[in-house]
Amino acid sequence: MxxxxxxxxGEKGRLWNEFLNNKCIGIGWDGDESYSGYESLDDVKQSHGTNDANSIWYFYNDMSEGDVVIAVNGQNTVLGIGKITSNYLEPQHPENPGIEYLHTRLVHWLINEQITLSYNLANKTITPVNEEWKWEEIKNGYIQMNNKYKDIFAQLENGDKMDISQLVKYFISQLDSDELKNHRKEHIKSSEMVREKLTNQYSEALTEEEMLEILNDTDAAYGARYNIESIFANNGGFDNFKVDLITSLESTKPNENDINQALKSFNNMGIGFLSELLCLKEPNNFWIKNSVVDDFFSRMNIDIKGTLPYGSKGDQGEYYIAMKPHMSNILQNLKINGLKDATYMDVDLFLWWLKDIDVPNITTQNKSLLHNTLVHTKNVILYGPPGTGKTYAIQQFTKSFLKDQLSKPKSFEEMKIELLQDLKWYQVVALSIYLNGKNETVKVPDLKNHDIIKFYFEKIRGRERNFSQTLWGQLQSHSNPNSETVKTENKSSPTLFDKASSSEWYLLPEGIEYVENNLSEAIDLFTGNKQIYEEKDFGHYCTFITFHQSYGYEDFIEGLKPIVYEGDVSYKVGSGVFKDICERAKNDPENNYVLVIDEINRGNIAKIFGELITLIEDDKRSGKSNEISIKLPYSKTDFSVPSNLYIVGTMNTADRSIALLDIALRRRFTFLEMMPDYSIIDVEIDGVNIGSLLKELNGMLSALIDRDHQIGHSYFCEVVELEEEQAKNKLYFVWYNRVIPLLQEYFYNDWEQLKMVLGDFVVEKDNNSILEDRLVSKNYEIKNFENDWSGFSTALNKVYLGGELTGDIDTDY
Structure with a gap:
C-alpha cells in the first residue's frame, strides 16, 4: 500500500456526494490555473498560507496512484475510503470530471459508510496519515461494523501488485549486493568529478582527455551510436564545447524553457546526455531521462504525454518537467524507506535495477511483504486458507533472499567450515595427524596446537580452552584394541590410533586407509588439490521441514539417538534440524540462513521448542542487547540463536485459527495473511470463467462457515496454464478429486449445505429400499458429469452465475 x-x-463535507458520484477527489485553489507551474513547496507558499500551500503541494506533487484517501468531515467523522487511480488532472485535462473543485485526481471509492473516531482530526484540507495507530482504528472500526470490510482492507493494504513504495522497499533490501553497491559508488564518483571539473573555476585547466573521461563514463555514452569525440567537432571544437557546456550546466534551472534552451545549444547531444550531466552536477534538482525511464513508465502504465496540458507541443523540455511528479515520488519513497541521503542519481539506479526485474513476479504482495517484514523481524508466519500459495511464496522468497550470497564462489573459509562441521571429533583428530605426516608420530600437546584442531574446537565446537582431555579421550577410545600402551577398556569403532612407548600417537595402517577413503574431500581441500571456487549449495543456507503431531524436541533441538553396530545398540546425543542450522549460521555470520517450517500450527509448540522459544525473539539472539544463552539438557553445551537466522512458517487456517495458536508462538512471530488471488486464474475455458467460479464459491464458504475456510487459487493454477482441451480435462479432475472432497470435509454429513454451495453437483439419491417410506431425511450423492462437458460446464456456471439453489446466497464479502 x-x-x-x-x-x-469542502466545508462541512458538502462535496462528498460529488466526489463519490464522479469517482474523484479535488481541491479548488487557483481556479483554472494548472499547478504544473509550481516547482517547489516554497513556490506555492509565495501565493498561499502555509496550510493551504501544504495541501496544494500534497495534492499536486506528493499523492500518487495507489495511495489511499480517507474522506473526513467535522472533528472525527470518516465519510469513506478509496484508492487513487490517476495522476494529477489539471482543469483543462480531457479526463478531468469537471466538478466544482477544478483540480482533481480519480479515485476508486471502496467504502462510503460513516464511522466516528475517538481522536480529533486536523482542521486542514489534506493531511498525511503518519501515525499507523490512526489507520488501525479506522480499519478496526469498519470491520467491527461489518466483517465484509475485512477483505476490502486486505485489498487496500496488499493489493494484487506492489505499488512504487513496495518496489522501493525491495530495492533497498538489495542495496548490499555487490552489483548495486558498486554501481552507486560509480554514480557518486562521476558526480564528484562533474561537480569538480565542469565548473567556471576549473574551465581553463580542463583537458580534452578529462572531458572524454567524464562523457564516456556516463550511462548515456553506452547507448550512443557515434564516437564521443564527434560531439566536440559538431559543436565548434573542444574549447567552444567546453565553455558552452559548463555555462549551460551552471545556469540551467529545472524548468521547461531552460531545458529546451540547453538542448538547442548543442548538436548531437540529446536529452539523455544533457539530463545525466545535469543530474551528476545537481543530483538533488535534476533527474535523468533515458530509455530505461521510458521503459519504466511503459511497464507501470504511466502516460506522461497524457498529463501534458491540452493542446501543448509536447517538446523535450515540457516532457522532462512533466516527469517530475513521478521521479519525485520515487525519490521521496527512497528517503521515507531508509535511504535518507537519496538523490535523483539513486532514482536512476533504482530504475536501472528495475529493468532486469520481472515486475509481475516480484510485485506479488506476498514476496514483497516478506522482504519488507524481515527487515524488521526474524520470525514470520504466512497464514491463510489452503491453496493460497504460501509455500510457493516462501520458495520464491528464499531464492531471491539468498540469491546474492549463492552467486558468490565459496571462500576457503566457508568450505573449511562446511567440511569440518559435519565431522566427528575422532575424524578431525585423524585428519590432523594425517595432514601433518601420515606416518609421523605426535604428542598431545603438539596435536592440540595443530591449525585444524584449534579451528574445529574453537570455531565449530565453540570451545576455546580445556580440550586436551577431549583429545585424550578420542585417541584412547579409537585406539588399537590389542594395544600394549593404551589400557582403556571402552574402545569404539573405527580403530584408528595407537600410542608408542614414548607416549607419542600415530595412525594405524587401517587409520590411514580410513582417512583416505572417508575424508578424501577434506584432504584435497587442505592440501590444495581441490578447486575451491565451487558453487554454493542452496540447501546449506535453507532448511525446509514440516511439523506434525509426533514431531518433538529430539527432532528439532537434540536428543538421544540409537546407534546400532554389529548387533549392539548404544545411544548418543544427536542434533536436531534447528540446532544444526543454528550451528551453521553461527559459524558463518557473513551470510543469511533460513529455516522454513511448513504447517507450523500442526506441531505441539511447547513440546518442540521447549525452553528455546524465548531465544528466537529478535532482541534475545546472540549479539543483541538482551542476548540469552542456555545450557542444553542432553549435550550440556551452551546454546543461543544467531541473528543471521530467519524463521519463516506457514499455517493453514482451515486447520486451526490464529486465535487458537499457542500464545507463546503468537507473541514471537509476525503474521502475514495470504488470501486467494483471483487475478491469477482469471481465464475462461469454453464458457467457464475460473476466477469468477472460485470467487463466488469462496463467497458462499465465507457466508456459511468463515473466511478461513475458503479455497486458494493454486488449486486451479495448472488448469489455466493448459490448452483448452487439456484444461477441460484437468478442470474435471481438479473439481472432482480436490475441490469436492475438500468441501465434503468442510460440510461433513451436511448435504443440505453442500448442495447450497455445489448446486447441481449434489443430487438426491434414489433409495430403492423397502425403508424408503420410513426415511425422514433425504439421501444425497455427488453427480458425475464424466464425458459430459455441456452438463459439467452448465453446473459450474450455475455455481457462480446463480441457479435455483444458489441464487439467494449472500456473497457480498
Missing part, C-alpha cells in the same frame, strides 16, 4: 491521506470534501 502507498501513502494514506485525510481529505475534506
Amino acid at each position: 502507498g501513502n494514506k491521506w485525510f481529505i475534506r470534501p
